[in-house]
Amino acid sequence: MMRIQVAIRVHRAMIRLLPRHVRRAYRTDIEQTFAAAAVDAASRRGTGGLVLLLFRELGDVIGARRANRPAPLFADADATGARRIARFQVDVSRWRQALRSLRRRPAYLVASLVTLAASTAVLTAVFALVDTVLLRPLPYPDADRLVTVYESSPSSQDRTSLVAPARLEDWQQRTRTFAALSGSYGESVTDTSSDAPERLEARRVAPRYFTVFAAAPALGRTFLPDEEIAGGSGVAVISDGYWARRFARSPAAIGHALLIGGRAFEIVGVMPPAFAVPRIDVWLPAQTPPYIMGLREARFLGGIGRLRPGIDLDTARRELAAIQAALAREFPKTDEGWSVEIGSLTDARVGAARQSLLLVFGAVAALWLIALANIAGLTLAQLRRRTQELGVRLALGASRPGVVAGLAREGVALALAGAAAGILLAAWLVARMPQVFDRMPRIHELSLDWRAVAFGATAAVAAACAFTIVPAIAATRRRIGGTLSGSSGRVAGGRHTLQRTMVAVQVALSVLLVGSAALLVQTYVRLSGVDPGFDPAGVIAFNVSARWDEDRARVGQLQQALLERLEALPYVEAAGFTNFLPATSAALRYQALVDGVSGSNADGSITVGARMIAGRYFAALRAPLISGEFCAPLRTGANVARTAIVNKQFADVHAPGQQLVGRTLRITQNPGSPLTIVGVVGDIVEDGPATRPVPYVYTCDPAGSWPDPEYVVRTNDARAYAVDLRRIARELDPARAVFGLRPVQEVLDGSLSQPRLDASVVGLFAAAALALAAIGLYGLFMLIVADSARALAVRAALGAAPRQITRLVLVGAARLLAVGLVCGALLTVLADRLLRSVMADVRPLDPLAIGVAVVVLAFVSLLAVLLPARRAARIDPLAALRAE
């Protein structure tokens, strides 16, 4: 009887509403009694009866106190009870009074409600985002014990390197700090088990991969130890996404065989949705063959490990470094100088997003403060308009705490309504966030959970206290006589201190937001203006599926044939391929030795970025050839001459004025015949537009050495080309999928999506801040002008020209603005240092950005006070004086 258990649990929560002494004395008995009633209701009227019972119980539990009060027949019999009832009724009437009072001020009500709801919604939604991505642990058991493991090369900089499977096994055998070590590499595979070949995103995993994550499959099992090593049977574990897409979540998926590269992989398990980073379809055992296990220099695994309980990162790092030092003595040729690099998996997964998120959260917090100041300002203004009413109440003997409490009740009612509306709005925002922040890690885990709701509700209610009680106290501080007489003093004088402070704070924070937005826009504009080093227009990239463990000679023939046939098309200018396209954040570093050049590393090597290229890759990109020549046409076979091209940065930094063409170059991590430098090419933004050029080596490898490269083609007829490409690929090998067809310009733009998003989000907040500050200023000066009507009227009566009065108001506004602007500029200077510490791409303090912010703010603010100033000038002296 599942539903009865559920009902009992729900009821248990209701019991908390009962008076404590009843709860304490009878809790178990209440539960027993309810259980009996629930069984009865369920057996007689089923689930409906159960639900009805629960509703009745809820009403009953809430009404229990009242139901047990004796009827007030003899008031003396239970005087306290009667008094309690009386007080309760008065309380209700007071709350009604608060609501009535709010309803009498619809403009104030709507303005503050909308401001509060909107700002609470944005704050709550962004908190949910920050909470999901940064604060919540990754969705694995004891996720804080998961670490990334990399090798650390002997280079002096950019030492991170992938891990060789052989070394991983050595570490696993010797470690005492890790519960398990494993690794994986990505591969794009094609399944031909259904009608059309389907490309799948696969991870090939080293032994113990699922043990490291300690994640149980949703269905079936993960790999057995003898399936994980060479010679094991073909098995596969699929992701929830692929399971839903291909098998409609049918359990019959287990046992189905995927056909990948002609080999059958039987599906043995399905992982739950939280397990995979998105876009992984299938995990296959790497089953690394013995000859690769013998190559200690074949580094291609992204390492992952689970620490034993109680072991911290440093301890593990020291132990693994010591193990690697011992390995260096045993295998000096391959392991000398190498060490390890360990970091938390959480940092690796979300570290890149942290800057952006903190930036957005900071902006939202600033906006929230502005919104609060605005509501406080609105409250003050409406209290000023109510001074007469409050004065009368105080004069008639109401206590000041009583009046403040009455005003606070209005604030609390407002806050509750605003919080509720804000949280509903936040739910809507959260549902839309994955589209805006589509590159954010863990975005698919995003939900508006109770933590975010509690955060938003607390913030809104705390705000209510701040923006109603403080103004209420301030408003009632004035002497009763003064408020009753209603006479007002100087123009824009010493009064309204609290509200003036609020407006100054708003202006200052707006300057901060506008200044930050200007900085970010500037950064984005600068980055998008960076010369990529080639002409991306008319270049199209695509992929052809191929596995790393298939016959390389066959893949090589395919690559060669594909490039030849594409270049034969009349509208194709050049075709080639590379292992990583520019600006796709593949920035692994290697060490290169060039004869006659002594590099900055201890062993004379040069730290370089490296790319594999083939065919007429540079011709397709129209990258400028500075000297020598590009790669020879693509050929298969081991006896192809090994050549390389270096970039301009390489030549300028390490061999200025020297002739590099014809020299030999060796990449220390890649053994084999040395390469001959055949040319120098211009600098290309390989590491993205935000990074300065670094020395790069492009190796012209034989066909097949990189099975699944990024093909690029320069064409002037993209549509015809797309059709022909698929036809040619089908003719060459129908079992391969062609995918990832996209303009290279799009790839470049992708590298700018983060700065663009940062700039637009902060820009949006800045615009909102501007609007709020303008409203705040407008409200303040309308109030000041209204309050100063008498003083202004006296001046007008004494012959002051309207223009003089306008000037008087404007001078008051300008003084206030100046304070806000100066504070804001100072804040921006402070924030700029913060901004630079989180955003690598932001340039040092830019006076232009602050200048823009100050000018924009000043302009908007003056617009906002112009109307009140003109109204001041139109004051009719007679009417104003008579009104008193």
Add this chain to the structure above:
Amino acid sequence: MDDLRHYLPLSPHQFHILLALTGGERHGYGIIQDVERQTAGELRLGTGTLYTAIARLVALALIAETGRADERRRFYRLTALGRAVLRAETARLEALVRHAHAHGVRSAGPSPAQARRS
């Protein structure tokens, strides 16, 4: 009688609970069922009302626990004081009804006026 006036009036719920216990000791759900039967389904006590009432009645010593524990349920019985208060309340209600009749006020339907005022 004068002493008992301090216990009066009983709330309708308490009145019915005491009434249910005149038939002997009952556990919580037994009381709910009894009251429902007595009032022909018109008054269905919830656990909240029941136990707030029980706490009050026990505190006033109108009812007591019997000490019998059966399947972890607790049983309650009427005390002598409780019986006396019930009588006093009945007398008060009778007096009220007589008073009303004397003023020519009669209930419209066939069923006797119920003491439901909450």
